Amino acid sequence: MFRTCDITGFKVDLRSEKLIRYNAVFAVISLLLAVIAAILLVFTRYQPVHLLGAEWYYRLVTFHGLNALIFWIIFFEIAGLYFGSTVVLNTRFCAPRLGWVAFGLMVAGLVMSNIIILMGKADVMLTSYTPLKAHPLYYLGVILFAVGALLGVILFFGNLMIARREKAYGETMPLFTYGLMTAAIIAVITLASGALIYIPTFLWSLGLIDNIDPAMYKLIWWGLGHSSQQINVAAMVSIWYLVSFLSVGGTSINERVSRSAFVLYILFICLASAHHLLTDPGVSSAWKVWNTSYAMYLAVLASMIHAFAVPSSFESAQRRWGYNKGLFQWLSKAPWGNPAFSSIILAIIGFGFIGGTTGVIFGMEQTNIIVHNTIAIPGHFKGTVVIGTTLTFMGITYYLIPLIFRRKIVGFKWAKWQPWLFFIGIALLSVSMIVLGQLGVPRRHWDSTFSGGPFTYNFNPAVDFFWALMMLGGTLAFLSTIIWILIVVISVFFGPKLKGPADMQLSISPLAPEVKAHKGFEAPGTLVLTLLFLLVFLALFFLNWKWLAATWNVN
Amino acid sequence: MENDQQPEIRKVPFARMIMDDFMLLLFLGVTIYAIFYLLWGIMELSNLPGIPEEIKETLNK
Numbered sequence: 001m002f003r004t005c006d007i008t009g010f011k012v013d014l015r016s017e018k019l020i021r022y023n024a025v026f027a028v029i030s031l032l033l034a035v036i037a038a039i040l041l042v043f044t045r046y047q048p049v050h051l052l053g054a055e056w057y058y059r060l061v062t063f064h065g066l067n068a069l070i071f072w073i074i075f076f077e078i079a080g081l082y083f084g085s086t087v088v089l090n091t092r093f094c095a096p097r098l099g100w101v102a103f104g105l106m107v108a109g110l111v112m113s114n115i116i117i118l119m120g121k122a123d124v125m126l127t128s129y130t131p132l133k134a135h136p137l138y139y140l141g142v143i144l145f146a147v148g149a150l151l152g153v154i155l156f157f158g159n160l161m162i163a164r165r166e167k168a169y170g171e172t173m174p175l176f177t178y179g180l181m182t183a184a185i186i187a188v189i190t191l192a193s194g195a196l197i198y199i200p201t202f203l204w205s206l207g208l209i210d211n212i213d214p215a216m217y218k219l220i221w222w223g224l225g226h227s228s229q230q231i232n233v234a235a236m237v238s239i240w241y242l243v244s245f246l247s248v249g250g251t252s253i254n255e256r257v258s259r260s261a262f263v264l265y266i267l268f269i270c271l272a273s274a275h276h277l278l279t280d281p282g283v284s285s286a287w288k289v290w291n292t293s294y295a296m297y298l299a300v301l302a303s304m305i306h307a308f309a310v311p312s313s314f315e316s317a318q319r320r321w322g323y324n325k326g327l328f329q330w331l332s333k334a335p336w337g338n339p340a341f342s343s344i345i346l347a348i349i350g351f352g353f354i355g356g357t358t359g360v361i362f363g364m365e366q367t368n369i370i371v372h373n374t375i376a377i378p379g380h381f382k383g384t385v386v387i388g389t390t391l392t393f394m395g396i397t398y399y400l401i402p403l404i405f406r407r408k409i410v411g412f413k414w415a416k417w418q419p420w421l422f423f424i425g426i427a428l429l430s431v432s433m434i435v436l437g438q439l440g441v442p443r444r445h446w447d448s449t450f451s452g453g454p455f456t457y458n459f460n461p462a463v464d465f466f467w468a469l470m471m472l473g474g475t476l477a478f479l480s481t482i483i484w485i486l487i488v489v490i491s492v493f494f495g496p497k498l499k500g501p502a503d504m505q506l507s508i509s510p511l512a513p514e515v516k517a518h519k520g521f522e523a524p525g526t527l528v529l530t531l532l533f534l535l536v537f538l539a540l541f542f543l544n545w546k547w548l549a550a551t552w553n554v555n
Numbered sequence: 556m557e558n559d560q561q562p563e564i565r566k567v568p569f570a571r572m573i574m575d576d577f578m579l580l581l582f583l584g585v586t587i588y589a590i591f592y593l594l595w596g597i598m599e600l601s602n603l604p605g606i607p608e609e610i611k612e613t614l615n616k
Contacts, residue, residue, distance in 0.1 A: 188581060215603075219596045260574070263580065271591055295587075
C-alpha cells in the first residue's frame with residue numbers, strides 16, 4: 001500500500017498517488033481545451049483578423065471560461081489537496097473508493113458540460129446570468145463536477161483527521177498543508193454557493209421553477225465565481241512556500257504570522273465576491289464597502305504578509321547558505337536553472353505588480369467605475385489566475401513529474417525557459433487588456449467597432465497598438481502553454497523512468513543552516529523590493545483617482 | 556522520581572488552539588461569509604420595492 005520515496009523520504013500511499021496522477025492528467029487536458037479556445041478568441045477580438053463569427057465567439061467564451069477557471073484549476077487543486085494531506089503528512093488516504101467516485105463525478109461533469117457547450121446549447125458564458133437559459137444538461141454537468149469536487153474536499157479533511165489522530169505531524173501541521181487547508185475551507189464556501197444557485201437554476205431550465213430573480217442569481221453566483229478564484233490564491237501561496245522549501249531549504253521567517261495571514265483569508269477573502277456587484281443598484285453602499293474591502297482590507301493585509309513572507313523565506317535561506325553580499329546576491333545566485341523556482345518568482349512578480357495592484361484598484365467602488373465591464377477586468381484576471389495561479393501550478397508540476405509520476409523531465413532545456421516565455425506572453429496580454437479597458441474597450445464583445453450598428457464610437461488611436469500587443473502576448477502565452485503541455489505529456493507517458501536521486505533534474509535542497517545571530521533586518525533585499533512594490537501601487541492608485549477626477553469633474 | 560516520569564503537560568496558547576482547529580475555522584469562515592455577504596445581500600434585495608404598476612404597464616406595452 002505504501003512506497004518510500006528514495007528522494008524525499010516520504011511514505012507515499014500508492015492509492016493516493018494514483019488519484020493524484022489522474023486528477024493532474026485531467027487538469028492538463030482541461031488546460032489544453034482552455035488554451036485552444038483562448039487563442040481563437042484572441043484572434044477574434046483582434047479586429048483585423050476577426051476569426052470567428054458571433055455565435056462561435058460567445059460559445060468559446062463559455063467554453064474557455066469553464067475549462068480555464070473551473071476544470072483546470074479545480075482538478076489540479078484536488079490533486080494538490082490529496083498530495084498535501086497524504087504524501088506530505090506521511091499518512092494514508094482515508095477512503096480511496098470515494099476518491100474515485102469524486103473523480104468520476106468531476107470527469108462526467110467536464111464531459112457533459114463541454115459537449116453541451118460545443119453543441120451550441122449553452123451560449124451563456126461562464127456566468128450564465130438569468131434570464132439567459134442553457135440546456136439543463138449544462139447545469140447538471142456543472143453540478144456533478146461541483147459535487148465531485150466537494151467530495152474531494154471532504155476527503156481532504158478526512159485525511160487531515162487521520163493524520164491528526166495518528167500524530168503524523170508534530171504540534172501543528174506543515175505550513176504548506178495549512179495553506180491547503182485554507183484553500184479547502186474556501187472551496188467549501190465556494191461549492192456551497194454553487195449548489196445554492198445551480199440547483200434551482202437547473203430546475204428552472206427544466207421548467208419546474210417559473211423564475212430565477214436575476215439580481216439574486218448574480219449575488220449568489222458570484223459567491224461561487226469569485227470565491228473559486230480565492231481557492232487559487234490560497235493554493236498558490238501554499239505552493240510558493242513549498243517551492244521555497246524544496247528549492248533553497250527556505251521556511252517562513254515567522255511561521256505564526258504566515259499562518260495568521262491564512263486565517264485572515266479564511267475569515268474574510270470570500271466577501272470580495274461583492275466586487276462584481278459594484279454597479280448593481282439593488283444592494284446598498286454599506287454592503288458594497290464592507291464586502292469589497294474584504295472587511296476593511298483584512299484579507300488584503302494577509303496578501304501583503306505573504307508578499308513579504310514568501311520572498312523573505314527565499315532570501316533568508318539564501319543568506320544562510322552564504323549569499324550575503326549586498327542587497328541582492330541572494331537573488332542573483334538563486335537556482336534560476338530550476339524551472340519550478342523561476343516559475344514561482346515570476347508568478348509572485350506578476351501576481352503582485354499586475355494582478356494585485358489592479359485587484360485593489362478595480363475593487364474600489366469609486367475607481368471601479370472607470371473600467372467596469374471593460375476588457376480591463378479580464379485583463380486583471382490574467383494577472384491573477386493566469387500569471388499567478390497557472391504559472392505556479394506549471395512550476396510545481398516540474399517537481400510532480402519526478403516525485404509523483406516517477407519520470408524524468410523530457411526536454412529539460414525547454415522547461416528552463418518555458419516559464420519566462422509564459423510570463424512575457426501573459427504580462428503583455430494582461431497589461432494590453434488593462435490599458436484597452438482604460439481606453440473604454442468593452443469586455444465580452446464580439447465586435448467592439450460596432451460595425452453596422454446605428455451608432456459608432458471612435459476609440460483613441462492608441463488602441464490599435466495595444467490590440468496588436470495583446471495578440472502578440474496571447475500568441476506567446478499559447479505557444480509556451482503548448483510547450484509545457486508537451487513536456488508534461490511526453491515526460492509522463494513516454495519519459496524515461498526515474499531510477500533514483502541521481503536522475504533528479506531539479507534540486508531538492510536540505511533545510512538551510514540555522515540562523516546565526518545577526519544585526520539589522522533578516523531580509524533587507526525583500527524589504528527594498530516590497531517598498532518598491534508599494535511605490536508602484538501608490539503611483540497606480542493615485543493615477544486612477546486622477547483619471548476618475550478627469551472623467552467626472554466635481555466642483 | 557515519580558514526578559519525572561509523568562508526561563509533561565504543555566499549555567497550548569488559546570490563539571494557536573483556534574488556529575489549529577480546522578473544523579472551527581471552517582465554521583467561522585462559512586458563518587462570516589454567510590452573514591455578511593449572503594444573508595445581508597439577500598435581505599437587501601428582498602426588501603426592494605416592487606416595480607410600480609404604471610411603469611410595469613408601460614414596459615409591457
